Amino acid sequence: MTAVLVTGGAGYIGSHVCKELHRRGVRPVVLDSLCNGHRAAVKWGPLCLADIADTEAVRAVVREHRPVAVIHMAGFIHVGESVAAPGQYWRNNVGGSLALVEALLAEGVRHVVFSSTCAVYGVPDALPIPETAALHPINPYGHTKLVVESILRDFRQAHGLQEVCLRYFNAAGADPDGEIGEMHDPEPHLVPNILRAITGGRSVFDLMGDDYDTRDGTCIRDYVHVTDLARVHVDALDYLISGGAPLALNLGTGQGHTVREVVAAVERITGRTVPVRVLSRRPGDPPELVANASNAARVLGFRPTLSDLDTIAGTAWRWHQSVRASRPAAAAAKKGAS
Ligand SMILES: NC(=O)c1ccc[n+]([C@@H]2O[C@H](COP(=O)([O-])OP(=O)(O)OC[C@H]3O[C@@H](n4cnc5c(N)ncnc54)[C@H](O)[C@@H]3O)[C@@H](O)[C@H]2O)c1
Numbered sequence: 252m253t254a255v256l257v258t259g260g261a262g263y264i265g266s267h268v269c270k271e272l273h274r275r276g277v278r279p280v281v282l283d284s285l286c287n288g289h290r291a292a293v294k295w296g297p298l299c300l301a302d303i304a305d306t307e308a309v310r311a312v313v314r315e316h317r318p319v320a321v322i323h324m325a326g327f328i329h330v331g332e333s334v335a336a337p338g339q340y341w342r343n344n345v346g347g348s349l350a351l352v353e354a355l356l357a358e359g360v361r362h363v364v365f366s367s368t369c370a371v372y373g374v375p376d377a378l379p380i381p382e383t384a385a386l387h388p389i390n391p392y393g394h395t396k397l398v399v400e401s402i403l404r405d406f407r408q409a410h411g412l413q414e415v416c417l418r419y420f421n422a423a424g425a426d427p428d429g430e431i432g433e434m435h436d437p438e439p440h441l442v443p444n445i446l447r448a449i450t451g452g453r454s455v456f457d458l459m460g461d462d463y464d465t466r467d468g469t470c471i472r473d474y475v476h477v478t479d480l481a482r483v484h485v486d487a488l489d490y491l492i493s494g495g496a497p498l499a500l501n502l503g504t505g506q507g508h509t510v511r512e513v514v515a516a517v518e519r520i521t522g523r524t525v526p527v528r529v530l531s532r533r534p535g536d537p538p539e540l541v542a543n544a545s546n547a548a549r550v551l552g553f554r555p556t557l558s559d560l561d562t563i564a565g566t567a568w569r570w571h572q573s574v575r576a577s578r579p580a581a582a583a584a585k586k587g588a589s
C-alpha cells in the first residue's frame with residue numbers, strides 16, 4: 252500500500268485527513284510530537300512520535316516507511332498566541348518546516364501538500380478573496396505560513412520540490428461517523444466554544460465584538476467542514492503526484508456567516524439556548540473573510556457537501572457529546588497516555 256507522511260496527523264484536521272487517506276487506499280504515516288495532538292486520534296496508520304525539526308528522526312521515519320509524499324500540517328495555530336509569543340511561531344512553523352523540507356529532500360521526497368491559511372491575506376482588499384489578492388498578513392501566525400509558502404517555492408526552483416499550498420478558511424465540524432473531532436486546549440475556535448457554553452464547560456459563550464461593520468455587527472467567516480477539507484487533501488495529493496503544476500488554492504465555500512448566525516445554527520440543532528456575553532473585539536480579527544474557491548473547484552473538483560452550518564453544528568455537537576460522555580478516557584488519552 253502506498254504510504255504518505257502526515258505531519259500533525261494527531262491533530263484536528265490531520266486526523267480527518269488520515270481517515271480519508273485510509274478510505275482511499277493510502278497508508279497514512281503520522282509524524283507528530285503530540286505537543287497539541289492526541290494519540291487516540293491516530294487510528295489509521297502508525298504514529299511516529301517526533302518533532303518535525305528533528306532531522307535525524309524525520310529521515311529515519313522516511314527510510315522506514317518510504318512515503319511518496321508529505322501532507323505537512325504540523326504547526327502552531329493560535330492567532331492570538333502568535334501575537335503574544337511570536338518566537339514560538341517562527342521557530343516551530345518556519346524553523347520546523349525548513350528542517351522538515353530539507354530532511355525530506357535528502358531522502359528523495361519531493362511532493363508536499365502544505366496547510367496554509369486565509370490569514371496570509373490579512374485584511375483583504377477584495378471579497379470574496381481570490382488567490383491573487385495582496386498577501387499582507389496582520390499577525391505572526393499568518394506571516395509564518397506565508398514564509399513557508401515562499402520556502403517551498405524557492406526549494407522548487409532550486410531543488411525540484413513540487414508543492415500545493417492549501418489556504419483553508421475556517422475548518423469546523425467533526426467526522427460524520429463520530430470517530431474523531433476537534434479537541435484543543437485551550438480552545439480558540441468558535442463552534443466548540445459555543446458548545447461548551449451550552450453543556451456547562453463554560454458558563455457563557457464570549458462573543459468577541461458586535462460592533463463590526465457587518466450585517467449584524469459580528470465577524471463574518473467562511474466555515475468549511477473538516478471532512479470536505481480532508482477529501483480535497485487527497486485530491487491535491489493525486490493532482491501533485493500525477494504531475495500537476497505547483498500552486499496555492501483557497502479552500503472555503505464562498506459563503507460567509509456571522510458569529511450570531513453560527514450561534515443560531517447551534518441553537519437550532521441542539522434545541523438549547525446559548526448564553527451569550529458580548530466582549531470587546533479580539534485583537535487581530537479581520538471583520539470579514541470569505542473565499543473565492545473557484546480555482547480549487549476547477550483544478551481539484553472541490554465541491555463541499557457537508558459545509559452548511561447545520562451539518563457543521565450537528566457533527567460537532569455529536570462529537571462534543573461523545574467526548575463529554577467519555578471525559579476520563581479522553582483526558583487520559585490526551586498528550587500520549589493510552
Ligand atoms: N483549524 C483551522 O481552522 C485552520 C485554518 C487554516 C489553517 N490551519 C492549519 O492546519 C494545520 C492543522 O490545524 P489543526 O486545527 O488541525 O491544528 P492542531 O493543533 O489540532 O494540529 C496540529 C498538530 O501538529 C502537531 N505539531 C505541532 N508542532 C509540531 C512539531 N514541531 N512537530 C511535530 N508535530 C507538531 C500537534 O501536536 C498537533 O497534533 C495547521 O498547520 C494550521 O495552521 C488550520
Ligand SMILES: O=c1ccn([C@@H]2O[C@H](COP(=O)(O)OP(=O)(O)O[C@H]3O[C@H](CO)[C@H](O)[C@H](O)[C@H]3O)[C@@H](O)[C@H]2O)c(=O)[nH]1
Nearest residue numbers: 328368369370421439440441444457458459470510533536
Ligand atoms: O470564543 C470565541 C471564539 C471565536 N469567536 C469569534 O468567532 C470568529 C471565528 O473565530 P475562530 O477563532 O473560530 O477562527 P479564526 O477566524 O480566528 O481563525 C481561523 O482562521 C485563522 C486565519 O484568519 C487561522 O487560520 C486559524 O487557525 C483558523 O482557526 C471570530 O470572529 C472570533 O472573534 C468568538 O466570538 N468567541
